[in-house]
Amino acid sequence: MENREEDGVGRMARMEEDETVGSSLTMERVAAAKQFIENHYKAQMKHIQQRKERRSELERQFASLDVPQEEQINLLKDLERKETQYMRLKRHKICADDFDLLTIIGRGAFGEVRLCREKKSGNIYAMKKLKKSEMLSRGQVEHVKAERNLLAEVASHCIVKLYYSFQDAEYLYLIMEYLPGGDMMTLLMREETLTETVARFYIAQSVLAIESIHKHNYIHRDIKPDNLLLDKNGHTKLSDFGLCKPLDCSSLSSINENEFLDDENLHESMDVDGCFPEAGSGRPWKSPLEQLQHWKLNKRKLAFSTVGTPDYIAPEVLLKKGYGMECDWWSLGAIMYEMLVGYPPFYSDDPVTTCRKIVHWRNHLKFPEEARLTPEAKNLICRLLCDVEHRLGTLGADQIKAHPWFKDVIWDKLYEIEAAYKPEVNGELDTQNFMKFDDEVEPPRPARAGSGPMRKMLLTQDLSFVGYTYKNFEAVKGLHHSFDIKRSMSPMRSSTDSFHSDSAVDYSSKCSNDETELQMLASSEDTMSQ
Numbered sequence: 001m002e003n004r005e006e007d008g009v010g011r012m013a014r015m016e017e018d019e020t021v022g023s024s025l026t027m028e029r030v031a032a033a034k035q036f037i038e039n040h041y042k043a044q045m046k047h048i049q050q051r052k053e054r055r056s057e058l059e060r061q062f063a064s065l066d067v068p069q070e071e072q073i074n075l076l077k078d079l080e081r082k083e084t085q086y087m088r089l090k091r092h093k094i095c096a097d098d099f100d101l102l103t104i105i106g107r108g109a110f111g112e113v114r115l116c117r118e119k120k121s122g123n124i125y126a127m128k129k130l131k132k133s134e135m136l137s138r139g140q141v142e143h144v145k146a147e148r149n150l151l152a153e154v155a156s157h158c159i160v161k162l163y164y165s166f167q168d169a170e171y172l173y174l175i176m177e178y179l180p181g182g183d184m185m186t187l188l189m190r191e192e193t194l195t196e197t198v199a200r201f202y203i204a205q206s207v208l209a210i211e212s213i214h215k216h217n218y219i220h221r222d223i224k225p226d227n228l229l230l231d232k233n234g235h236t237k238l239s240d241f242g243l244c245k246p247l248d249c250s251s252l253s254s255i256n257e258n259e260f261l262d263d264e265n266l267h268e269s270m271d272v273d274g275c276f277p278e279a280g281s282g283r284p285w286k287s288p289l290e291q292l293q294h295w296k297l298n299k300r301k302l303a304f305s306t307v308g309t310p311d312y313i314a315p316e317v318l319l320k321k322g323y324g325m326e327c328d329w330w331s332l333g334a335i336m337y338e339m340l341v342g343y344p345p346f347y348s349d350d351p352v353t354t355c356r357k358i359v360h361w362r363n364h365l366k367f368p369e370e371a372r373l374t375p376e377a378k379n380l381i382c383r384l385l386c387d388v389e390h391r392l393g394t395l396g397a398d399q400i401k402a403h404p405w406f407k408d409v410i411w412d413k414l415y416e417i418e419a420a421y422k423p424e425v426n427g428e429l430d431t432q433n434f435m436k437f438d439d440e441v442e443p444p445r446p447a448r449a450g451s452g453p454m455r456k457m458l459l460t461q462d463l464s465f466v467g468y469t470y471k472n473f474e475a476v477k478g479l480h481h482s483f484d485i486k487r488s489m490s491p492m493r494s495s496t497d498s499f500h501s502d503s504a505v506d507y508s509s510k511c512s513n514d515e516t517e518l519q520m521l522a523s524s525e526d527t528m529s530q
């Protein structure tokens, strides 16, 4: 009897809990549906506008390039064909099954990157797959949306190109161009140090890449060698706009701002060359050579850890003081130092010590004798690794471009000249410039519905990512032009596009895959009614 009563009470409590979960979910679903409908109509208007713009752009080109009449007719027909294909593509519900999964080429904190082949077109892409539940539980939703927005908005040859983004119940997917040259971290591991001429090439291309995202009001915040990728010609492209390595110093054991500011012990124990004690060992110091070797051993490990490496993060970001675009120029200074010296300027065995050294950069920024940097190179590094007020780039990238170290750089030809190293790439499936990863089999998916907190989590998950879908006009292939008019035939952006910062995400300007998004909403409806 008692048991039966308890059962009854328990059941009542569960029903109440279910009702509360239900009503808050209903509110969230209504909000998401409202956003979805608004986005849908805005996207439709936008599509019509962009279509007009693509045509006007082509006609402008006809005039400026003096294209013969007959060719004009062919090109206009081509454009119309491409528009029709694009409309079809937009209606198609794209999903992971549209791709054959090939080699794993990267692993990050929240997922993996794989080479893949689109079944229908045979096109090769890089697929980045992020686990929704991980993004939610670690507060990365806004970051992941920012990444998708930036990639969708910024059409630049310095930025990795996004073709599609979509989602299913468990994952978010970004389908990007595959850059077969590997990443800068791998190149630096192979080369140890670069000559100033070679470093200048990569740093100059990185300046252009960073400038292109700043022009769209984005701050990368996590620029590091692993995020500088190389295309088949060896040209640099910036990637990974997730800003989401939670190097949030709160995640680094017990460190806090006071601890950062209390640098006395660390300062006292520094020697003149900027060497530092070896953590947990009997030996007090590492020579620059030892430091280089240690860095090489540790680098990969740090790159795959969930905390990530703090080596390139600006002090104002670590201190959460409020920061602007200048923080990306600091990171570039740290990368330049690493290229020329062999390890980053504030390297330590222990990330907390690295954070401290960054915050107290004045005491720790040293150039080892044997690195033999030119005075111009040292000067540029010092003008990047310094206080925001004195940092080059604070007034725009032109300040950096004008530095004497870049004296001979012809900025507007940088992506046309031969790269410092041309990667060896044999065919479109070649992954020799990437590390080898185990192809782990994923554990079976958990049941979808359930009740209580689990159900709430799954539904919130779906609603959090409404509007993630994107399809690039450039995903439509197969146009043949007798001259190079193709590039300018696909301007997805217009001067009327709104620019978004990572704090002000707006999905309205992108074409969303209506059916997929609707299904996400509908599936939460199904789950609710179960």
Ligand SMILES: Nc1ncnc2c1ncn2[C@@H]1O[C@H](COP(=O)(O)OP(=O)(O)OP(=O)(O)O)[C@@H](O)[C@H]1O
Pocket (backbone or CB within 6 Å): 105, 106, 107, 108, 109, 110, 111, 112, 113, 126, 128, 160, 176, 177, 178, 179, 180, 182, 183, 226, 227, 229, 239, 240, 241, 242, 244, 245, 303, 434
């Ligand atoms: N488009 C691409 N083409 C080729 N390789 C890529 C591409 N995108 C990513 N990679 C590889 O995958 C690695 C991890 O990618 P990315 O940094 O975007 O993932 P992430 O999960 O955000 O990583 P992180 O933990 O560094 O934030 C890169 O360092 C690079 O080697």
